[in-house]
Amino acid sequence: MSERALLLTHDGLATLVEELAAAGTPAVAPAWAGDAGRAAGASAAARETEYRTVSGAAELAFGERLPRLSLKQFFLPPTEVLFSWRRVGGGVELIPPPTDFAAQVVLGARPCDAAALPIVDKVMNWDYADELWNARRAATTVFSLACGVEDDSCFCSAVFLEPAAARGSDGRLTPVDGGYLVETFSDKGEAFVAAHRESFTDLPAGAGGEVLAVQAESFRATARERVAGNLAVDHGRLRDWLDHHFDDPFWAGLGPRCNGCGVCASVCPTCHCFDIVDEPESVGRGVRRRNWDTCQTCVFTLHASGHNPRQDQNARFRQRVEHKFLVYPLKFGDVLCTGCGRCSRACPTGQDLAEILADIDARAAIDAGAGAVGDEGAADEAAS
Ligand code: SF4
Numbered sequence: 154m155s156e157r158a159l160l161l162t163h164d165g166l167a168t169l170v171e172e173l174a175a176a177g178t179p180a181v182a183p184a185w186a187g188d189a190g191r192a193a194g195a196s197a198a199a200r201e202t203e204y205r206t207v208s209g210a211a212e213l214a215f216g217e218r219l220p221r222l223s224l225k226q227f228f229l230p231p232t233e234v235l236f237s238w239r240r241v242g243g244g245v246e247l248i249p250p251p252t253d254f255a256a257q258v259v260l261g262a263r264p265c266d267a268a269a270l271p272i273v274d275k276v277m278n279w280d281y282a283d284e285l286w287n288a289r290r291a292a293t294t295v296f297s298l299a300c301g302v303e304d305d306s307c308f309c310s311a312v313f314l315e316p317a318a319a320r321g322s323d324g325r326l327t328p329v330d331g332g333y334l335v336e337t338f339s340d341k342g343e344a345f346v347a348a349h350r351e352s353f354t355d356l357p358a359g360a361g362g363e364v365l366a367v368q369a370e371s372f373r374a375t376a377r378e379r380v381a382g383n384l385a386v387d388h389g390r391l392r393d394w395l396d397h398h399f400d401d402p403f404w405a406g407l408g409p410r411c412n413g414c415g416v417c418a419s420v421c422p423t424c425h426c427f428d429i430v431d432e433p434e435s436v437g438r439g440v441r442r443r444n445w446d447t448c449q450t451c452v453f454t455l456h457a458s459g460h461n462p463r464q465d466q467n468a469r470f471r472q473r474v475e476h477k478f479l480v481y482p483l484k485f486g487d488v489l490c491t492g493c494g495r496c497s498r499a500c501p502t503g504q505d506l507a508e509i510l511a512d513i514d515a516r517a518a519i520d521a522g523a524g525a526v527g528d529e530g531a532a533d534e535a536a537s
């Protein structure tokens with residue numbers, strides 16, 4: 154979209170963040186999760202970051218560790234009211250929640266988190282348009298920060314993305330000497346830059362600007378090369394294997410390694426399931442609320458009768474893999490995963506999704522070579 158890139162110097166970024174705070178425009182960015190992280194010499198474990206609204210540059214943790222939760226929380230909060238109700242006379246009045254959200258901007262989103270947004274848009278506008286999700290999406294401008302690749306758990310390039318993917322971003326920052334090269338990809342991104350033009354500077358004319366452009370491309374190319382070594386799968390044969398191996402003994406090897414805690418879904422930028430509960434607040438009034446939920450817990454599919462169609466953790470973990478890599482791609486044309494690796498890093502029992510996908514892909518390659526197929530209909534069962 155941008156005809157030519159701009160520069161956001163470190164000072165320009167500081168000014169921008171302060172201006173946004175002064176104007177009351179929430180600026181969400183990767184920030185230090187605590188004081189310990191930003192201290193010089195802090196251990197890697199202490200250098201935790203999180204996405205939150207910032208008001209000054211000292212809070213920013215650009216280029217540091219992946220924030221522990223994704224951006225999902227700003228579009229689908231862990232808990233939110235769908236409507237309130239109160240008894241009026243002989244009837245009930247339903248009061249919808251406000252959907253006129255104020256404009257906000259995300260500065261420095263990981264590309265794998267930004268890319269999750271248009272992927273989840275599809276289910277949020279499938280047979281019902283989710284007004285709360287859509288209104289927050291409309292109110293938010295997202296600038297991603299080209300990623301230097303976190304660690305061996307990252308595999309964005311194995312799911313049709315890359316460390317500087319533009320998908321889901323209105324603009325992108327790429328680290329260069331003195332700050333960030335800025336590109337815009339949408340009208341929203343253009344409008345944001347135009348509204349805050351004094352924080353951005355033109356690239357130096359001539360060789361100076363070319364050097365910065367080369368630096369930016371070199372940063373992106375190094376990251377691409379690094380992540381490509383983590384995982385590569387053939388999605389066609391992977392889907393085929395999943396579709397024909399619903400009852401494969403492979404799943405029995407994974408279930409016992411999963412304790413059903415659901416952390417993987419909470420940290421995941423694309424997991425979007427929620428439970429709906431009615432909460433009385435006082436006599437004659439209450440709210441209907443939705444809360445993040447996950448197919449990994451034993452109660453997720455438990456029927457009131459006591460029957461549970463996903464009777465053990467083998468079935469629940471299979472559901473996680475099949476929904477992301479078989480059902481969602483068949484239904485919406487997108488893999489329900491951006492390869493951020495959070496689920497593997499956060500799992501208390503060491504389930505490693507990249508390893509699991511590599512294992513399935515290797516089995517699929519053998520089957521494809523042998524021309525073998527097993528049972529039928531996994532896509533239908535996993536969709537239920
Ligand atoms: S985080 Fe690990 S143990 Fe917990 S539900 Fe997910 S895979 Fe299972």
Ligand code: SF4
Nearest residue numbers: 421490491493494496
């Ligand atoms: S499934 Fe794991 S790697 Fe994929 S987007 Fe979710 S948390 Fe990231």
